[in-house]
Each structure stands twice: as structure tokens, then as C-alpha cells.
Amino acid sequence: MPFPQHRPRRMRATPALRSLVRETTLAPGDLVLPLFVHEQDGRAPIGAMPGVDRLSVQDAVAECGEAVRLGLGGVLLFGIPDHKDPQGTQAYAPEGIVQRATRAIKAAHPDLLVITDVCLCEYTDHGHCGHVQEDGTVDNDASLELLVATAVSHARAGADVVAPSDMMDGRVGAIRAGLDAAGHPTTPVLSYCTKYASAYYGPFREAADSTPAFGDRRSYQLDPANGDEGVREALQDVQEGADMLLVKPALPYLDLIWRVKEATRMPVAAYNVSGEYAMVKAAAAAGHIDERAVVLETLTSIRRAGADVVITYHAKDAATWLT
Template identity: 55%
Template sequence: MNFDRHRRLRSSAAMRNLVRETSIAKKDLIYPIFVIEKDDIKNEISSMPGIYQLSLNKLQEELKEAYEAGIRAVMFFGIPNEKDECGTGAFIDDGIIQRATRLSKELYPDMLVLADTCLCEYTDHGHCGLLDDHGHVLNDETLPLLVKTAVSQAKAGADIIAPSNMMDGFVQAIRSGLDEAGFHNIPIMSYGIKYASAFYGPFRDAAESTPGQGDRKGYQMDPANRLEAMRELESDLAEGCDMMIVKPALSYLDIIRDVRNNSNVPVVAYNVSGEYAMTKAAALNGWIDEERVVMEQMISMKRAGADMIITYFAKDICNYLDKGAYS
């Protein structure tokens, strides 16, 4: 019989491991953590089982778990005690992100700290920038506050600035601000391809950042658009970004591949809260094998072209990898 014998390379676990094209490693993972400006708090987020709002003293325990699991990069999101119209808590030197960063660098100097650089968690209206009298987000007037936030985070010890605000020109403004402050070697991981997605709901519960009025469709991208992502990519590369995030991940694998094919910077997939919540809910109901589904999702992101993955599953994945079935 004259046909190809593709199954020859699937005949045993050892053979399949030998020819495997895509793999997941602990070094690929970035673990998001929510830090709250209160005392002795560990609040599980109801829509995200296993993920918590953590006060600084509880953060120590979480960092220890993450570090011992093999995670070497964390991303902090802050929940301040007080909010105002301009998000002051984002850029003050003793802000919650700044304090969490200093603590992390003191405890684990070799663990990378990524700082989410945005105002939405700190504004009383929940938007990512300043508002005019009609409730519209002001682009250019917001940029100086983002610069102040990035510089403050860098001063606190952040290794990577990750701006997620989707203001036009934010990469250029932050790059200039960091350079002027002497932080030439701090890279920018841009959330420049961030869609106005329905998959962010659990995150907004966790970060307490739901807009009080309107939505973010005026500055985040339309989920129907593909070419627009390439325009955002071109702008951010020209403005000096060092790494590019695509957010969300699973419904945007085509965009991840487009970014990989059209750039030479590291590509980051953000496996967002809604993706996490759906998988957890199905697993808790016994409908899926959580471990296998999670790893298949991670492989799909890597196969699409992601170099790194921001995921709430990071600790679980480290445990899966320790079993040796996915190496």
C-alpha cells in the first residue's frame, strides 16, 4: 500500500516527546497578583477560584509559593484604599504597587516584577484616563500621569513597565519619561493590542475597576478588527516598545500569529480572567479535565507565536510541569 505512515512518529510517549514541536516551560510564565491596600487580607475572588486579593503581609506567602514553584516573573495590580478623579494612588511613591514591588525585590531579588501601568484601578470613575465634563476620556492630558506612574514604579524597583491604558502615544510618552528619569534599561511591555473584551469581567471584580459610567470601547479595540492590530503594532514598535502583549489570548490566537509574523520583539499572550474563570467553572463541575485543558490552552498560545504567557494558572502549570508529562 502506498500512503504516508504519519503514525510512526506517534507510536510511543518517548517518540511523541522526541518530535514535539511546541512546549511550555516555567520560564514562559508570568503570574498576575492583586495587592490590596488593607491589613491582613486574603479575599478569594468569587469568580476566580484560587485567586485572591492580598494585603502586603499575605503577599509574602504568595510570593514564597510562586518562587518555590519556579515562577520568576510576577505582575502586580493594585487596589488602593482611596480613589480620586485623576488616579493619584497610581503614581505616589508609597502607592500599593510601589510598596509591593519593594517588598518583592527585597525578598526575591531575582524574581522579575512587572508593573501594570494604568489608572483605572485608582480613579473613582473606573476609566483609564482623565475625563472631561462630558465623561469622555482625555488622551493627551492623561499621558503625563501615565509617565509619572511608570517613573514611580521604576523607582520602586519594577523590572518591566507594562502600560495597559490604550491611550494613543502612551509608549512614546513613557519611554521618553523613563529615559529622562535615568531608567534607560527598563523595558516596556506594551498592552498595545488590547481588545474591548467581555472576558475581563472577573478581573474587574478582583481589581475593583469597573467603570462607573460608559465603557472602554472608545479606547480599547473592537473585537471584530484584525488589521487595526497591525496599526497598533506598528505604532508601538516605532515608539519604542520592547515586548508586545495581545489581550485576551484564546479568542485572539490569529492576532498573536499576526504579531509574531510581523515583528521581531517578544510576543506575550494574556490568558485573561474570563478565560481562567470559564475553565475553572467547567472543571469544578466535573465537565472537563482541568489539567489537560489548561495545558492544551497554553500550547495553543505558544503554537500561535507567543513567547510568554501571563496567566492565573501559573502556579498550577508549574505543578503540572513538575510531573514531567509536558517537557
């Protein structure tokens, strides 16, 4: 019916009505908290990411206790080793930092979902996500064996989900086969299927000490101008056996979250990345925005775009505000 019979504002008149017809929900259980675990004792603040620290294994266990208390959906572990080499051997070492942290967290909080990042960039002295050849190019196929070894070592340590973020072709299928052969057929693979070569990763590279020593990652991460390619990557990873899919970053790629969800009908996660977090923190510190309102609106928009799960450094604050 035309105005004045039809008045959409009727359903916005009171908080109760707005709540009753709200289309998108946001709850602590929708959120995953990333954690950076290092070999040092204690916490080390990350300058570009106020409120986020590198954590010892003991501090990571305590942080996971907070995640449990707040009802978060899980945590995502990134490791920062003391020793780096061309092959990234600490990524798949049985006593590597992520492996030790995973065992300690699962012993203390057995019901908390622990997702582990499967990549080599934090562990290689050159900072790239795979094996680098003499000419400086990343060798896709030679990298697969190392990524499989990393995923299997994480599963053996007790990881609930492994999440390859390297963007090598064929790694999902290789990891699925490797997990099955190693006796971990029920360990899901959360694939960073649609990961862009983004300018929003800057603070993360400080946090994870993973800035490439030369070149960049544009030969294996997606071109920000390409949407169809991102969907094709997602579909290929589904064919290779991915159990969940991830779009990264989130806010500049809300359209890809929607398109991946529509194309695959698979569980989709979105990563609200370090640059997005840092901008909100900087604007809030300057008094330009209401941090709580902006964070909750941002996370709701990511969910509205189709994300079943949001990985975010705001997770603890958001959960506190929501409850």
C-alpha cells in the first residue's frame, strides 16, 4: 500500500519492535579471537594494535579462560618462533610454539574450539608463505609438503580445526589427504579461500613479525580488483574438501562474503583484520567515533553480508558489550 497507509516507521517506533523484527543477530558465540603466541615470558604489547599483545603460552591459556567466560566461539592461534629459517621448520616442529600452546590450551579448556593458522610466513626468514626458489619465486608444489606437515602436527597437538592461509594452489586437497593418512579424518579444514593482497594487513605483520624480506605476496594472494576469481577460488577449495571457507579482509570485501556464501552454501567465516581494527582504535582514541557503537555495527554488517563466523580482535570487547 502507498503512503500514508503504509508507514515503515511503525516497526521502528520502540526498542521492542526493532528487536522483534531484527533480521541479523550478533552473539559472542559468532566471534573468534585471534591470539599471537611467542616464545618469550609474559606479554608484549603490539604498538599498532592497542589492546592486543603477544602472549606466552601461560598467558595464552589465561586469555583462553577469558574467551570461555565470555562465551566466544573459539580462538585462532598464530605462532611467533624464536628461530626462523628458509624452510620454516618451526611451523611443523612437534615442539613448536603453536603445538605447545595448543596442547596447553586444550588441557586447561578442553571444550574451547582451537583453530590453528597453517602457514609458513611467521616461521621463514624470508617472510613468504611457501618455499622460495633461488630466483626468488615461491614454489607452489614444493610448499605443499611443508604445509601438510604443519597441519598434521597441529592436529596431533589437539587442534580442533586447521586453517591454511598461505594461498598455494592445491593445498586444501593436499592437507585433507595428509590429515586422513595421519589418522585425523575428522579434523575440519577452514580454508582461507578468498584472501586478498590487501593493504589492511600492516599491523598484523608487525604483530606476527611476518613482513616479506623482499617482494610481496601478490603472486599468490588475490588481486583486490577481482571478484569472480575469489568465487572461483572458493569453489575449487570446496571441491578439494574444505569444510569451511574464509574471506579476508572483511569490510572492503563484504560483497565477496555474500557471493561466496551464495555460490557455495558452505559455512563462511570473515576476518575483520588488523588494519580495520587499528583504524577503529585510532579514531576512537581521537574522540572521533563511539567505539562500542562502531564495533557492534561493523560486526553486524559482516554477519549481514553472510558470514556465519567473524574472526576479530574486538571479540572480547564485543562479547562484553553484547552480554
